[in-house]
Amino acid sequence: MGDCDSQECPLLALAVALSVLSGCNQSDAQDRQGQRGPTQVGFVVMQRTSVPVQSLLGGRTVAFESSEVRPQVNGVIRRRYFTEGSYVRQGQPLYQIDPSLYRAAVNQAQANVAAARATLDAAQVRANRYKPLAEMEAISKQDYTDAAAQARQARAAVAQNSAQLDTARINLRYTSIPAPISGRIGRSLSTVGALVTANQAEPLAVIQRLDPIYVDIQQSSADLTTLRRSLAAGGVAPGTTQVRLKLEDGSDYGYTGTAQFSENLVNESTGTVTLRARFPNPQGVLLPGMFVQALFTQAVDTAVFLVPQQALQRDIGGEAFVFVVGEGNKAERRKVLADRTYGDAWVVTSGLESGDKVITQGTNNLRSGAPIKPVPASAPRRLNRASRDKVAVKAGEAVSPCHESSSIGRSSLGFSQLS
Structure with missing residues (x-):
């Protein structure tokens, strides 16, 4: 082809660039049309299971036995036989009155x-x-x-x-005052030479037995009533009597305790019922009056579903829902009741049935009634064109000729304009 004049060359370059871009756009449209189809989603099959109903409640430690050492006759203290803070045994002499x-x-x-x-x-x-x-x-x-x-x-x-x-x-x-129980004695509240009487208000000392030790747990009377109704209706089964503790610093107490009883009295000022648990305390880690948190299983839900957390969504009103695989491989929105979690899953008590396929992957922009291509959640998902290009670039592969032509066309167009 012969040389062109200064006016014809830029126009010719522009026409070539536009034709190349038009061809690439048509090719991209054809590729997108070939890729268009049902959205591929991953699902898991629901099966009923049993999940413990765990409660984390606050409580206070209480000595297993506690006794105030008091005089039963009047007189002056002549001797003290114990060391403050030491362990004393029942019957051991503590004070001597004249x-x-x-x-x-x-x-x-x-x-x-x-x-x-x-x-x-x-x-x-x-x-x-x-x-x-x-x-x-x-x-x-x-x-x-x-x-x-x-x-x-x-x-x-x-x-x-x-x-x-x-x-x-x-x-x-x-006149010889012995220890009424075995345990650890506190400080002496009366010294040698003090006059004591049989009816004095202040004790001489206090002895506490700390191994084992009690933990008094406070539970709302409303929650306890709901639990008892569930047990009576048969929806849940009784839990275990094993109790675990979290200490004030958040660490776990190494020993497991046993629930002893529940009081038949509601505290009028707090609206709570006291539950008592018994724990071993050989190292004396637990002291009376400490605040702890008790974790225990009061009941077991025998017919619930565990739904992965990524599958459950909530609407503006806060109600929970999931997408399931409906008839004809179409997405179906299902309202569920999920008010607590267990591990990394939501505990669903209503809204699902055994055998339902809950969609856990590909829920973004998913609409009820949309056609889908369901596959097990563990199966690899199909990549779209944009994702393939990104993978190719990361792997060092050559880009498509259309991308190269587009770049050339844009470069040529810019060069012509600059010329």
């Missing part, structure tokens, strides 16, 4: 008993002597009756003084 007055009371009671017995012996001998004389009418029967009555009075006096002796001995024993 026993002088109580020892003297015992000695006096013993003397009274001895005197009463001597009086009894004399009265009994007199009554025994008067008996045959009264039978022979040597003395009046009234004299014998009086002698016998005096003997009985002397016998009662012995019993009375013996009881006073027992009381004095008990009071003397109370």
Whole structure:
């Protein structure tokens, strides 16, 4: 082809570029028309399963046994036999109260008993002597009756003084204050030399048994009522009595506890019911008054579905729905009830049936009634043209001639305009 003048050459280049772009556009349209078809989606088949209904509730630790050490007699503390914060055993002496007055009371009671017995012996001998004389009418029967009555009075006096002796001995024993239970004792609230009384308000010390230990859990009475109704209706099965704990720092407590009982009383101020669990505490990690969280299974849902989280969506009103594979391989929107999760799945209690194919992949821009090509969720999905081009560029493959021609056309057009 011969040389063109300065006006014809740019026009010729423009025509060539436009024809190339037109051919590429037609080719792209044909490719898109070939790719158009039902949207490929991945699905999973639903089957009913059992899922535990777990509750995470707050609670407080309570000592298994707690006892206040109190004096039962009045006196001055002479000695203290324990170390504060140590472990004491039941019956171990803790305090010694001055026993002088109580020892003297015992000695006096013993003397009274001895005197009463001597009086009894004399009265009994007199009554025994008067008996045959009264039978022979040597003395009046009234004299014998009086002698016998005096003997009985002397016998009662012995019993009375013996009881006073027992009381004095008990009071003397109370001057030594033992540990009422085994456990860890706190600080001493009274020192040596302090005067203590039997009716004082403040204890001498407090002993607590911490192994095992109780955890009092607070649950809403409304939630407990709902659970009991579900159990009565047969929708759920009873759970286990095993309880796990989370400590105040968020860590898990290493031992598993057992639920003991539920109180039959609702706290009027909080509207909660107390559940008590028992935990081993060999290392003394749990102390009375600590705030913990208890995780336990109160019931088991026996007929629910586990739906992957990516399959469940919510509308503007907050209601949950999923897409399922409907008749004729068309997407069908299904309203479901899902109010909690278990692991990485939603627990669906209504809206699905066994055998439903819930769509988990390809739900973007999916509409109810749209034709779909369902495949199991584990199957590889088909890539569109744009994705193939991206993969090709990343892999270092050559781009299509149309892209190259388009680039050449745009370059030629720009060159002509610059010329």
